[in-house]
Amino acid sequence: MKTPLQFIIFFITSALVIQTTKAQVDQGAIDATEAYFTAKMCDDFETLINLTLPDLIDQAGGRDRMMTALSKIHNNQRSKGILLQEFKIKEEIEQTKTKSETHVLIPTVTISKVPGGTVTTESHLIAVGTESNSKWYIVETSSLNEFNIQKVIANWDNSIMLPFKKSPVFKEDK
Template sequence: MKKPLLTLTILLIGFSISSNSFCQTEQGALDATEAYFTAKMCDDYETLLNLTLPDLIEQAGGRESMRATLSKIHNNQRSKGIILQDYKIKQEIKQAKTKLETHVLIPIVTVSKVPGGTVTSESHLIAVGLEGNSKWHIVETSSLNEYNIHKVIANWDNTIVLPYKKAPVFKEDK
């Protein structure tokens, strides 16, 4: 009688530790996502650079080149009257652990002010946890698919399937 109870107790403790680890990982990814959107809304390029995968910064020619690119993108959007107003993180989060990284797929909804109305978009971000999930980086998936994701996230193992893209919804101002 003691052995089954002991086994059940060990299993429950293991599940609790595993569940707690999952929650901590998820929270780290969510915190990085919050920081990412706050930085985007405030044109905080330093935070955006810190949340960008080091390989992407290197591919862009270094931090200063990437900073210039981020600034150019934001200025281009602003000149067209496109301003990120709000974002919401949805709850259907998925995560996978590779040998070196943790990948967390985070569904989001963004609302941007555009000339004549607003555009609501449903998409996903990938939070990439490095160094035992002590460092997080954010990757937008808008231009990624199963064929090119490895160019951006080298250790992506296809455990998580990238969802289909949804068309943005325009709502005209009244």
């Protein structure tokens, strides 16, 4: 039988291990999110594809077609004067383990330059950790809801609720 002191030491040690593991998972997801936004800002389509779930690349018709689609989206935004300038990761990160994946819901704020001002958008990304969280993929949630998310993330189990979408905020240049 364990003494009260042994129980307290065991409890504290267990809590520290859980916190350390959570911090490691969060950091891997955060690193992938930062790489994702940096790639978007630098037009690094190769990195964006590497951070895209393989199933989505297959659905797009392969890497070459995905590269073409990303290039078209980028060129369309640039021709309209839209340029991602800044991103921030907020602290209210949620995570869960499902089957062989870790899902991390990451709240973000982006600021984009648009004709006549800036647009600030609060949204969420989902970082999907695979291979014991050694590989991370990023999924934007702008067009996802509880009814279609499993078409994108097959192992999604709804243990994390997708937040309501917020409208972007336009701030006119002075």
